[in-house]
Amino acid sequence: MARTVIIEEHGGPEVLKIVDRPVGEPGPGQVRIAHKVCGLNFIDVYQRSGLYPLQMPAAMGMEAAGVIEAVGEGVTHLKVGDRAAYAAMPPGSYCEARVMPAAQVCPLPEGISFEQGAAMMLKGMTVEYLFHRTTPLKAGDTVLFHAAAGGVGLIACQWARSEGITLIGTAGTDDKCQLALDHGAAHCINYRDGDWVAKVRELTGGKGVDVVMDAVGADTFKGSLDSLKPLGMMISFGNASGPVAPFGLAELASRGSLKITRPTLFTHIAKHEDCQAMAKHLFDKVLSGDVTIRIDQRFPLDQVADAQRALEARQTTGSTVLEL
Incomplete structure (x- = not known):
């Protein structure tokens, strides 16, 4: 028993x-x-x-x-x-x-x-597929990551730093923002302090980010779309504030031919060999010191x-x- x-x-x-x-x-x-x-x-x-x-x-x-x-x-x-x-x-x-x-x-x-x-x-395997299996990312790219001080977020901050990717985080308090910065975020915005979308635009010279990684859902969805550069990728992978409401596909066109996906970890690890490879990549990041849990x-x-x-x-x- x-x-x-x-x-x-x-x-x-x-x-x-x-x-x-x-x-x-x-x-x-x-x-x-x-x-x-x-x-x-x-x-x-x-x-x-x-x-x-x-x-x-x-x-x-x-x-x-x-x-x-x-x-x-x-x-x-x-x-x-x-x-x-x-x-x-x-x-x-x-x-x-x-x-x-x-x-x-x-x-x-x-x-x-x-x-x-x-x-x-x-x-950790969620971060692995976000950075390596969802859309091409390379050193020098810019990612907006919501809830950057959470369990997934702190791993993502470190992962981005280890890959040469600029991560702009968001969090709900100044202390959480500092935590994200301490773990490798290039910038972190307290979204309670005003217009976080405008701050993302300011940090990217008005261009927007290459990719948004958003597990918050309803509260951040529209702002996430508005933070992307033309042809950018929106990865909606969670619903912490509630599910995203239905929206018209034309909104993607009007913002610059944006792309969007709603992935899950369990699709990515469904095959034994894929799961074991993703886990090994994660273990290697931790054992090398690139990522601390x-x-x-x-x-x-x-x-x-x-x-x-x-x-x-x-x-x-x-x-x-x-x-x-």
């Missing part, structure tokens, strides 16, 4: 429950992993609230790190006793142990702790509701983990 966080209906943090669930043995293509630390992400909130509906009852969580306890038939990249980490479907990482598909579970290098592993997989909040598993409340209220910086 393993303590597991579930929901039986969509709603606020109060619907999160901890129950004992049988774990069982892995079947073909599966592993059983005993978790050491679990990660917290905004997608967990979307699933709990019903923005991304789940079939009930549903186990929660998408990211964790631990030790492989058993390996099913056909699994060759992991063995019993291996340290491992993952960000993967289906949900269910908020638990002591689970049986799950092995394809997206990645061997965790010795130089990376379980805590770092649990805090970096979903966020900052963990600013730690909650015990039984305080998972408080952890999600803090995340929703934008009271967090860096990554948040759940300790077992």
Whole structure:
């Protein structure tokens, strides 16, 4: 049996429950992993609230790190006793142990702790696909990145610096802006201080940025389009402030033949070989020192509701983990 966080209906943090669930043995293509630390992400909130509906009852969580306890038939990249980490479907990482598909579970290098592993997989592989698999980016390009002091944002600031890309961040307080600057953002705008779009234009000499990476959603969408240079790319990859309202495609034309995409991590990691390659790229960035995984909040598993409340209220910086 393993303590597991579930929901039986969509709603606020109060619907999160901890129950004992049988774990069982892995079947073909599966592993059983005993978790050491679990990660917290905004997608967990979307699933709990019903923005991304789940079939009930549903186990929660998408990211964790631990030790492989058993390996099913056909699994060759992991063995019993291996340290491992993952960000993967289906949900269910908020638990002591689970049986799950092995394809997206990645061997965790010795130089990376379980805590770092649990805090970096979903966020770090998201940054990997944003910078390397969504639209061509090269040294000298300029990116606008919203929520630059969050878990994804701080990794993105460092990643951009390591690639010679100029990252303009936004955040909601001066302290958060300073955090983004300390982690490699070239500039950071406190969007509560006035017209952040005008400031982006000023910082780019009136041209606008090559790419916007926006996980905030409704509150920043129009301003993000207005921050792009002609032929620029809008990457909308999250909905922290709510989903983006429908809009006419002609708006892209009127702003200079803009491009737009709405990617997800789980499309990018669907193939085993792609997932493992993305994870290796991320691990190499961390092991080289180009990227440091900052963990600013730690909650015990039984305080998972408080952890999600803090995340929703934008009271967090860096990554948040759940300790077992």
